Amino acid sequence: MTKIIALVVVGSLASLACSAGKKSEDKSVLNKVNGENYSADTVAGVPIVKSNDRWTMIQGQIVFTNPTFDPSTGTQNVQLLRNGKVVGQASTNPDGTFEFKGKYENGDYQVKVNSKTLVGSAPLIITGYEVKDFVLPATLTAPKKR
Secondary structure (H helix, E strand, O other), X not given: OHHHHHHHHHHHHHHHHOOOOOOOOEOOOOOOOOOOOEEEEEEOOEEEEEEOXXXXXXXXXXXXXXXXXXXXXOOOEEEEEEOOEEEEEEEOOOOOEEEEEEOOOOEEEEEEEEOXXXXXXXXXXXXXXXXXXXXXXXXXXXOOOO
């Protein structure tokens, strides 16, 4: 009986690994074994599948909700928050793009910019290893009167 179970597991893994085409993988225990995110090994002759440590990459850009762009806003600090706690930080490029890289779990996050010149936040749901074209709306803040 143990040999039959082992054959079924190995056969299932082989068929999953041979699926056609490379697709964007979500971070799910039910996902396909593709060699990039998971690898196969044996422990005491029993085949196992283990997850490779892979970082999540989030690429985004600040988009201004004000009608005009003020180039004096400069580099901004953008934060990635989970349950109100900062779990990642990034600086913007001159064009307002930013990137987070880290081992982020699936779930709900908040992306936020809050500085002397900009304020804005947006929700983000992570379900995969890559998030591209995330838009962070931000408003230019008015100079404070003295």
